[in-house]
Amino acid sequence: MPEQRRILATAIPGPLSLERQVQRKAELANGLGTTMPVFIERAGGGILVDVDGNHIIDLASGIAVTSVGASHPAVTQRIAEQAARFTHTCFLVTEYDGFVDVAAALNRLTPGEHAKKTALFSTGAEAVENAIKIARTATGRTAVVVLGHAYHGRTSLTMAMTSKNAPYKQGFGPFAPDVHRVPSPYPYRWPSGPEKAAEEAFAALEEIVTTQLGATNVAAIVVEPIQGEGGFIVPPPGYLAKVQQFAHEHGIVFVADEIQTGLARTGAMFACDHEGVVPDLITTAKALAGGMPLAAVTGRAEIMDAVAAGGLGGTYAGNPVACAAALGALEVIESEDLVGRAREIEARVRPRLEAACGPDSVVGEVRGRGAMLALEFVRPGTTEPAPEVAKAVVERCHQEGVLTLQCGTYGNVIRLLPPLVIGFDLLDEAVDVLLDAIAAVGALETQA
Structure with a gap:
């Protein structure tokens, strides 16, 4: 299992991932999208390690697939x-x-x-x-x-x-x-x-x-x-x-x-x-x-x-x-009682996310259950979907080595799907990064 800590060895995506993107574009159909354009060489627990040596905190689990981690023995x-x-x-x-x-x-x-x-x-x-x-x-x-x-x-x-x-x-x-x-x-x-x-x-x-x-x-x-x-x-x-x-x-x-x-x-x-x-x-x-x-x-x-x-x-x-x-x-x-672990994840994360809500916030609602949590982004003071705000928050998280996913009919939701075996220190750090990104993007939105 890779070392369980966030490491930013290069900018994300790094030079080796960027090189591989050139080949990807030449070899693969355009219809195959990408959320985070990095190539992974190892993964386990709550960490993905890319070819440039970046250790990325995983809040996606391959879209709820690797609940037990990507390399559990x-x-x-x-x-x-x-x-x-x-x-x-x-x-x-x-x-x-x-x-x-x-x-x-x-x-x-x-x-x-x-x-x-x-x-x-x-x-x-x-x-x-x-x-x-x-x-x-x-x-x-x-x-x-x-x-x-x-x-x-x-x-x-x-x-x-x-x-x-x-x-x-x-x-x-x-x-x-x-x-x-x-x-x-x-x-x-x-x-x-x-x-x-x-x-x-x-x-x-x-x-x-x-x-x-x-x-x-x-x-x-x-x-x-x-x-x-x-x-x-x-x-x-x-x-x-x-x-x-x-x-x-x-x-x-x-x-x-x-x-x-x-x-x-x-x-x-x-x-x-x-x-x-x-x-x-x-x-x-x-x-x-x-x-x-x-x-x-x-x-x-x-x-x-x-x-x-x-x-x-x-x-x-x-x-x-x-x-x-x-x-x-x-x-x-x-x-390993991962049912209980999912409840612990919600108890730890949800109150911090809900603190980002408010009448003047870009976060309109926090919802979900267990380790399936989401934030819906809106124009402050309204329920008008703000997909570009969600996208900007996701991009900031990715630059800081935290993988998050965008979803929603209106494209204005960020969903959190961490591996159920993620360490709480990693989880807390990932939420720190997410909340900092929300604050930064929200400040820009308010100024606009």
């Missing part, structure tokens, strides 16, 4: 051992224990005490697509309902389910049919105020499903228990439970997309647990395999079994090396 050792035995057979051709063991762990950890079954895939978008396939087969219906501000992936079907146009959808249509959007209960931006968001958003969903779509035509309602790319939007209390109950009353499969929120990130094993909501199907990926590509759909056994043999799968689905990594990552999440 429990993961890397299992990867090496499995790779030495075999790297692939395709589970649909010849079987191996790792696939079954990961499924068993997810059946145990996901919400609810009912009988469950799991199918493994490679990416989050693939898991979401397969959840829709399963729901459509189980119900004999086709319509899918999603929320405004949702993000579910970049494939043809999941692009249709994703709300934000640029950069995810622009120019890529036409999209898959029979996907329908209902308002998201976004408390900070709900027109009649946050106290009415749950009731009014649910009423809109109920009206659209029953009168416009016909509930008997709807296969699934798919929700992120906390919306990720949309801006870390936490639904108001009671909303998810109302949607779940409505779905059950009408024979609709309730799908929780926990790809970003799942596996300890929010201070619960799954974000649904905060509300006591038990989904029919739940999708996982990202943190599941500690950096290896692995995803899953877990759900009620009778729904999962609706698809005939051969209807689910994929050449690389549940790759044995990825399964080995997942068993290591899940072991760490449980044995």
Whole structure:
């Protein structure tokens, strides 16, 4: 593991990263974006080390993937051992224990005490697509309902389910049919105020499903228990439970997309647990395999079994090396109580972030749960989105060796997703840098 301290050996990006950017531009498609233009050679704990020797504090975790760190021995050792035995057979051709063991762990950890079954895939978008396939087969219906501000992936079907146009959808249509959007209960931006968001958003969903779509035509309602790319939007209390109950009353499969929120990130094993909501199907990926590509759909056994043999799968689905990594990552999440650690991160960081809010601040709201926290940037004294302010804060953080990510439908949110194993000294230092950047950019905004 690299030394766990921030080191600025060069400007960021440094000369060696800049050299590599020239080759990147020549060799790679322009459509592949970059958040921080540095090339990493080592990573672990809460630190990324670039080719110039800069030690960067990681508040991104590869977008919530490396929750146990990027090189935890429990993961890397299992990867090496499995790779030495075999790297692939395709589970649909010849079987191996790792696939079954990961499924068993997810059946145990996901919400609810009912009988469950799991199918493994490679990416989050693939898991979401397969959840829709399963729901459509189980119900004999086709319509899918999603929320405004949702993000579910970049494939043809999941692009249709994703709300934000640029950069995810622009120019890529036409999209898959029979996907329908209902308002998201976004408390900070709900027109009649946050106290009415749950009731009014649910009423809109109920009206659209029953009168416009016909509930008997709807296969699934798919929700992120906390919306990720949309801006870390936490639904108001009671909303998810109302949607779940409505779905059950009408024979609709309730799908929780926990790809970003799942596996300890929010201070619960799954974000649904905060509300006591038990989904029919739940999708996982990202943190599941500690950096290896692995995803899953877990759900009620009778729904999962609706698809005939051969209807689910994929050449690389549940790759044995990825399964080995997942068993290591899940072991760490449980044995090191990373659920509790996420709560400690929130208790340590959130009050400091909230202190940056105020009527004259560029920070309009701090929100999130556990180690999934965000700041929404606005014009001081208004709720007008200020994406250029968020961008300026991110750029200052990057120059100071702290990796942060921008997100949100309006591009005006900074999200914090530190590895759950990050040292508190590093975390405190990263927040210092972030708050200094907010103060500096906010002063410039006020002067303007």
